[in-house]
Amino acid sequence: MTPKKFDYYAPTSLREAIKILHTKDDAKVLAGGQSLLALMKLRLATPSVLVDITRINDDLSFVKRGKDSLILGSLTPHDVIERNETIKKLFPILADAASKIGDQQIRNRGTVGGSCCHADPAADLPTAMTALDPLFVVRGPKRERSIPCAKFFVDTFTTSVSKDEILTEIRIPLLPRNSGSAYIKHSRREGDFAIVGVGAAVILDSKGVCKDVRISLGAVAPTPIRAKSSEKYLKGKKLNESAIGEAAEKANEEADPPSDMHGSREYRLAMIKVFTRRTLNLAVSRAK
Amino acid sequence: MVRSSLKDEIVQITCRVNGKTYQGAAEPRTLLVYFLRDELNLTGTHVGCDTGHCGACTILMDGKTVKSCMLLAVQAQDADITTVEGLAKDNKLHPIQEAFWENHGLQCGYCTPGMLMSSLFLLQRNPDPTEEEIRRGIEGNLCRCTGYVNIVKSVKAAGEKMRESGKASGKISK
Numbered sequence: 001m002t003p004k005k006f007d008y009y010a011p012t013s014l015r016e017a018i019k020i021l022h023t024k025d026d027a028k029v030l031a032g033g034q035s036l037l038a039l040m041k042l043r044l045a046t047p048s049v050l051v052d053i054t055r056i057n058d059d060l061s062f063v064k065r066g067k068d069s070l071i072l073g074s075l076t077p078h079d080v081i082e083r084n085e086t087i088k089k090l091f092p093i094l095a096d097a098a099s100k101i102g103d104q105q106i107r108n109r110g111t112v113g114g115s116c117c118h119a120d121p122a123a124d125l126p127t128a129m130t131a132l133d134p135l136f137v138v139r140g141p142k143r144e145r146s147i148p149c150a151k152f153f154v155d156t157f158t159t160s161v162s163k164d165e166i167l168t169e170i171r172i173p174l175l176p177r178n179s180g181s182a183y184i185k186h187s188r189r190e191g192d193f194a195i196v197g198v199g200a201a202v203i204l205d206s207k208g209v210c211k212d213v214r215i216s217l218g219a220v221a222p223t224p225i226r227a228k229s230s231e232k233y234l235k236g237k238k239l240n241e242s243a244i245g246e247a248a249e250k251a252n253e254e255a256d257p258p259s260d261m262h263g264s265r266e267y268r269l270a271m272i273k274v275f276t277r278r279t280l281n282l283a284v285s286r287a288k
Numbered sequence: 289m290v291r292s293s294l295k296d297e298i299v300q301i302t303c304r305v306n307g308k309t310y311q312g313a314a315e316p317r318t319l320l321v322y323f324l325r326d327e328l329n330l331t332g333t334h335v336g337c338d339t340g341h342c343g344a345c346t347i348l349m350d351g352k353t354v355k356s357c358m359l360l361a362v363q364a365q366d367a368d369i370t371t372v373e374g375l376a377k378d379n380k381l382h383p384i385q386e387a388f389w390e391n392h393g394l395q396c397g398y399c400t401p402g403m404l405m406s407s408l409f410l411l412q413r414n415p416d417p418t419e420e421e422i423r424r425g426i427e428g429n430l431c432r433c434t435g436y437v438n439i440v441k442s443v444k445a446a447g448e449k450m451r452e453s454g455k456a457s458g459k460i461s462k
Contacts, residue, residue, distance in 0.1 A: 001319075001338050008299075008316035008362055037358055038340050041319075050316070052363065079352075103428025104406065105343060108352040109359070190427055 003040035010052040014060075014139060014166065017053050022141045022164035024049045029166060031075055031114035034106045053166060060113070060168055063087060069134075069171045074113025078125070079104070081112055091172065092286060093181035093199055097128035100185045113167045116152070119159045119223065122193040126153060127218030128183045129170065130226060131199035136161075137169040146171070153223035179203040180287030184279045185218075186271055188262070194219045195263040196271040198251075198279040202239065204287050210234045215247075215276060220257035220268055227251040227276065239284045248277035303364045305330060306374030314361040321345040323361035324371060332372040332401050336430070343429035346402035347371050353409040355402075355428070372401035375408070383449035384408055384442075393442030395433035403429045407443045415451050417443070 007024075011017040021027050027049035030036060039045035053060070053075070060075040063084050070090055072081070081087055081098035088095045101107055101115070101124050115125045116136065130153070135146040138161050147160055154160050161167055175181065181201040185194045197218030203211045213234045215227040230247040237243045257268035302311045305328060312327035324330045324347070336344030338357055345356040348370040375382035384407050387393065394400045403426060410417060410425035417425060422443045423436070431439060 003317045005315070005317055008360070010362070010365075033360070033363070034340070034358055037360070041339065054363070103343070104409070104425060105346055105353045105355045105358075105428045106340075109354050 001041040003037070004043055004046040006040075006047055007049045008052065009049065010055045012055060012057055014053075014056050014058040014168070017051050017056055018139060018141050018164055018166060020049070020051050021166070027051055027163070029053055029117070031117075032077065032110040033114075034102065034110040035114065035118045035120065058168075061111075065090075066171070069173050072112055072170045072172070074116075074167045074169060075111045076113075078102075078107040078110045078112065078115070081125075082107060090174065091132065091181055093128050093131060093183045093201060093283075094125070096183040097124035097185070097197075097199070100124050100183075100187075101191075103191050106191075112170065116170070117159055117161060117167055119153055119155075119157050120193070121153075121156055121221060121223055122195075122197070122219035124183065124185055124194065124197055124218070127194070127197045127216050127224040128199045129172075130216035130218075130224040131181065131183070131201045131214045132172045133214060134170050134172040136167055137171060138162075138165040138167050140165040144168075156222045175201060176203055178206065178287055180283040180285065182279050182282035182286060184275050184282065186275050193262070196220060196257075196268055196275050198272070198275040200276075200279045200283040202234075202280065202283045202287055204239065204284070208238055208288075210237055210239050210243075213280075215251065215280070217251070217255055217272060217276075220252070220255040220272060225254055227254060227272075229253045230276065234280075239280070244277055244280045244284070247280065248273045251276035299362055301361055301365050303367045303369055305369045306371060312361075316360065316362050318361045319357050320347075320359040320361045320364050321356035323364070324356060324369075327361075330371050330373055334398055334401050336398065336402075341430065342399070342402075343406065343426075344399050344402040346405045346429060348405055348409060353406055353428075370405070370408075372404055375404060382408075383453060384411070384446040387446035387449055388439075388442040391442040391445050392438045393434070394439075399429055399431045399433075403431065403439060407446060410443065411447050411450055416447055419444070 028047035030050045030052045060073040062073040064071040078098040078101045133149045136152045183199040185197045199216040202213045218224045229250045234247045252269045252272040259265040298313045334344040336342035340358040347356045
């Protein structure tokens with residue numbers, strides 16, 4: 001299977017890459033290529049220009065702990081996110097999600113920025129990110145801007161990154177003490193896309209009462225979504241079995257899942273409850 | 289600018305494969321696996337599914353396993369690649385190859401080149417993996433014959449061999 005013909009550019013700086021994107025029509029950014037090339041081989045995507053950003057000298061592959069956030073370079077591979085000790089400690093939800101992507105070869109090559117910009121609603125990292133409410137930092141020809149998570153994912157395969165902008169960093173606000181996070185994916189086979197993916201970040205006080213919580217759902221709407229009624233229900237409650245069970249029952253209220261060969265709408269609506277309960281339990285167990 | 293190419297233009301690509309420098313020509317859209325097989329005549333790397341699922345085309349690129357059907361040949365410019373042809377040294381099989389032979393880790397052999405490369409990557413990182421770790425390490429490589437039992441056995445045995453000979457640090461034939 002061979003992609004349709006395209007012009008290939010391998011710029012050596014971010015500036016140059018943005019300039020090419022700005023001047024060319026129908027250009028696509030190539031990072032790890034584990035989603036884009038698959039689409040191009042099937043001719044579901046036929047960009048006329050590819051801008052390979054893996055050869056630029058600006059360092060976009062890093063994990064940095066800032067004062068109030070964890071900063072991930074957009075070209076950080078899934079394999080690093082899965083294994084990085086700082087991530088495992090601060091945001092196990094991201095390691096959970098990265099470890100469930102595809103297989104080792106895909107995790108070696110695929111990048112966190114690529115996965116988020118591809119914006120497949122069933123992908124693991126976009127869903128996990130949605131529970132952490134990060135800022136997506138993008139650079140364009142004139143300026144850099146930060147896009148809040150709620151505005152980043154617009155539709156299936158669509159983000160608010162403009163055609164001449166490149167995602168450079170993801171800034172994830174650090175969670176306070178007594179917080180925990182987790183992501184669980186439900187799929188028929190290991191490495192498949194999620195039938196339902198659930199992320200959760202819980203912040204407890206010293207008595208185990210929920211100060212704040214974010215629950216994200218993947219593969220159940222055109223973008224990853226938050227289970228807001230469950231979140232609202234849990235705030236101020238002690239996160240015991242009955243509260244988590246009740247919250248899980250409400251978790252599918254905002255969902256509008258599709259029916260496809262991986263699962264029917266009804267099945268997904270039922271599974272949202274099951275996996276919200278399991279993910280909340282795991283996140284709470286990590287908070288203690 | 290490393291490379292800017294026009295449509296239909298043939299690109300010259302230089303990379304190191306199994307310790308030797310190769311140069312070859314390809315279109316920007318040529319997949320790396322076809323470049324290796326058709327242009328460099330390194331046909332040990334197999335094309336299985338051609339869609340990125342089966343892992344038969346797995347190679348090491350700059351020390352990490354990748355599926356060479358999921359990369360463009362132009363992305364291998366200046367890369368350091370190891371294919372299955374790079375495993376044996378001086379007519380002696382690599383311990384992983386020996387272990388697959390001794391433990392019946394292959395039947396038809398089609399998936400084997402990729403399976404060997406994934407095993408090598410796994411054992412370099414984790415010289416003494418558990419069965420679960422082995423199964424996870426080769427999850428990107430499909431085998432239609434063996435049912436994986438003997439492959440897992442082979443990887444385990446290969447780990448023992450490599451630990452014995454101190455090769456687990458990642459020395460492979462150059």
